[in-house]
Amino acid sequence: MGDVLAVAELREGAAGKPAREVTGLARSMADALGGEAHVIAVGGPGTVEAVSSLAGLGADRIFVAEGADPGPESPDVAAATVSARVTKGDYAAVLFPATARGKDVAPRVAGRLERGLATEITAWSVSDGAITVQRPMFAGKAIATLRFRESPALMTVRANVFSPEDREGAGEVVRIETVGRPRARVTAVEHSERDRLDVAEATIVVSGGRGMQDPENWRLLEDLVDALGEEATLGASRAVVDAGWRPHGEQVGQTGKTVSPNLYFAVGISGAIQHLAGMRTAKVIVAINRDADAPIFSVADYGVVGDLFEILPRLAEEIRSVRRDG
């Protein structure tokens, strides 16, 4: 009683940041509970190779269900396979990354096992063997503290909150079979043309609002994102999404995504309460706005008042220059 199971997500066959973050958290939680850190991965050919590196983050055992189909596994099969492993083990907690896939599958596991699930956790503690977590509600306008009454404690883990540490784990690979029959099949995955990170996952977000004046002007924000490098991506305010200037997938705020990047640029965004709720947990916030009284400045760590059309090119240039000089 005290093992922790991390559900590793593979993207294009690799165990990326979401898998690494939940594995690292499983390790620290298992240490606090006096148990082992386990990983489970359900994927196509090559999954064993992809997840064996997670031993370096402290995984003691790695359960791998490797199917023949290279495409994403049906969420039903993923949920059934994870549920079967959970009932065979003695788990105090099961951790999923709060990705599109993790957020889809975790409640299915909760429904199968009829256990409680806390989504998008941002903090945790253990006392007397009971696990307590914190998670945002109202898109971050309130923080809830929740105590699990039964084990296993199921949770999805917000991106960019818990950093994994290098730890030597036994990393024993155990091959398992997938369980169940898909009720629904994933028949295609369509990637958008421009391959940028999702706004909920990127460590740097550049968001634009009405102050950008015209969708054409997004080239200025794209240029800034390019200057900031691969970890950066675009976000948007609700106003510009509703106006059809930007896709909904980029919307930050209460009816969009809640984000916690290391660095958030709010450009031409006045800072409606719904928007502030979605980005206030960013570690550092920069606001660029013509109106010195805009509410966005009340949550910003650094502000620049002025014409964003003059400021943005200069900012991209300056960032390129400092990145070049190291």
Next chain:
Amino acid sequence: MNTIVCIKRVPDSATRVRIGPGGREIDPSGVKHVMNPYDEFALEEALRRVEAAGAGRVTAISVGPPESAETLRTALATGADEAVLLTCEPTTDSLAVARALADEIRGREYDLVLLGKQAIDDDNMQVPQILAELLEIPCATVVVGLEIDGRHVVARREVEGGHEVMEFDLPAVISAQKGLNEPRYPSLKGIMAAKKKPLEEKPITPSAPALELVSLEEPAASAAGRIVGEGPDAVPELVSALREEAKVL
């Protein structure tokens, strides 16, 4: 085609959240309640599917306090045929809500169950999937495109950097994302007609919550930032602050 749409009454997204004296709920004073915005897309889709089939009923179901009847009345005014309110104390426990919905839905004839992808108050994003598991039927979440041909469904769902296409047969559970459709609003005629439509209230006792809500707090106020300067001339100082002080570049 019979559709069921599950609806939640939530504080409007413009609500300034203050914690109530009990420390476990928000202070209700001055809070305006609305239909959960994502449920509007679910309701619209439920209406369109029945309209396209030319036969069937749209049933709106809510789990919540007696005030939720007002939200269901809005659903009726928008076009739903009947409504059921499973009356109980407000709960943030998704498993308890999904169980209550499953118990109500099992006894009905339905082809499609639609819900918003998440409620904007507790942000749990769990009820659609748990409900599908309890009903043992297919489920697609965060859906932005839906094609139904006979009993066959093709759903497009939003994932990081693109879309995933899922295929399955009815009956099924769909959770709606913004973009699925353009919701209509109640007409005056609809509002008048809604007064005569059936709205049944059934008191229920939800299962004990799996998670105990220990406390609800307002997030720590962020320390006041500073205006680095005005115009493009402030840029070098901003970049230097991000590098040297904040260490994020």
